[in-house]
Amino acid sequence: MSSSGASAAPPVSPPSPRDSVLFTMCSRRRHLVRQSSAASSTGSSAAPRGEGQPAGSTSRPSRARGVSGERDSPLSDLTTSQEFDREFEGSSRASPPRPPSPHGDTTSDTAGTGQSDSAGQVSLASLEELIRQESQCRRQENSDLARLLSFAFTQPVPPVDRFQRRALLDAQSVTELTHVLRGQYSPLGSAQVIADLRQELGTLQTLQGDQARRLDSLATENAELQEKVKEANLERSLWEREAKKASPFLTSLRKALAKSEASLKLAQENQDRKIKSAFKHSDDHALKVTKLEEEVVTLTKALADRDHAYAELHAVATKHFEQLQESTRLLLEGDSMPLRHAKAVIDSQRQVILRQNG
Incomplete structure (x- = not known):
């Protein structure tokens, strides 16, 4: 267990391979940070470039510790060695203790964590504390780098030396920027400058040849x-x-086409008028046919009535003819009472027939 207050947390199951790798990387980074902090506090990192060590040879993890221990403190004068040492020592003292390493590092912090390493278990709280400390280091590193860059490019008297400007642009860590601001850098020699210029000239000539071929x-x-x-x-x-x-031919063709369209339209109108008149005559004939059909129905009914009356009249005539024959027979036989009665019947029937015909 860690000695930073995480001992109260209950133990959990053995960490996964991913957590172990993350813990190992963070532990090694913290170890490198402490080594670089110690080297910076003793002044070992202030060697000039002329001794064979370039400005970018400082270890990258040294950027994890800032120049000032407080993030919201005003910008200090970092161009003097005493001010930088005081700031760096304060940030080193204010840094939290390093959590234990699962692989048993030989640093000063492994004495109090032997029980945790021997048990082979890492608490979840210690892992969270390690991640939090790592993120805090990253934020502090970015803050310090931004402050140094702003100071380097906004100081009242900007450097006029082009080698110093080149060193500022080539710096890759907080330590290198601090060395350049202190003036602890070695400008390139004339031979190196000439070699660089010749190399740039060769590059430019190559580019010029490429551009000429392109042109x-x-x-x-x-x-x-x-x-x-x-x-x-x-x-x-x-x-x-x-x-x-072809313009005149097209003009004449358009005129002929216009005339043809006009004649076609006129013929269509005439045909429409003829069709409309034909439909009108057809409607008139249909109306006449309807009237004639009605007259035929009326005449048929009248003929039926006359046929009925003719049948009745034929029946009466037949009866009268029979009575007339009987009367004639009686008349031929002599004067008798039935004959007189027949004459009276004939007279009455004659009156009936006359009334019906009238």
């Missing part, structure tokens, strides 16, 4: 495009000439 290819492409443009203009002029020649 030649572009000039060739431009000539080809100009030839194509000339051909396109010639073809366009030919098409314009042909269009001018």
Whole structure:
């Protein structure tokens, strides 16, 4: 268990391989941070570049410790060695204790964590504390780097030495920036400058040759495009000439087409009028046929009535004929009472027939 207050947390199951790797990386980074802090506090990192150690040779984990222990403190004068040492020592003293390493590092912090390493278990609280400390170190590192950069490029008298400007731009850590601001850097020698300039000249000449070849290819492409443009203009002029020649023919064709459309429209209107009149006559004939059908029905009914009356009259005539025959027979036989009765019947029937005919 860690000695930073995480001993009260209950033990958990053995960590996963991912947690172990993360813990190992953080532990090693903290160890490197402490080593770089100790080296910086003793002044061992202030060696000039002329002794064979370049400005970027300082270990990268040294950036984890800032120049000032407080994030919201004002910008200090970091160009003096005493001020930087006081700030760096304060940040080293204010740093929290390093958590134990699962692989048994030989640092000063392994004495109080032997029981945790021997047990082979890491509490969840200690892992969270380690992650929190690592994120705090990252934030402090970014804050210190931003403060140094702002101080380097906004100081009242900017450096006029182009080598110092080049050193500021080439610095890759807080320590290198501090060395440059103190003036602890060695400018490149004339031989190195000449070699760099020759290398840059060779690079520029190569780029110039590439650009020249590119310009030649572009000039060739431009000539080809100009030839194509000339051909396109010639073809366009030919098409314009042909269009001018065909313009009268197209005009006459449009006129003939307009006349044809007008005549077709007139014929269509005439046909429409004829069709409308034919439909009107058809409607009139249909009305006449309907009236004639009604008259036929009326006449048929009248004929039926007359046929009925004729049948009744035929029946009466037949009866009268029979009575007349009987009367004639009686008349031929002599004067008797039935004859007189027959005459009376004949007279009465005659009156009936006359009334019916009338």
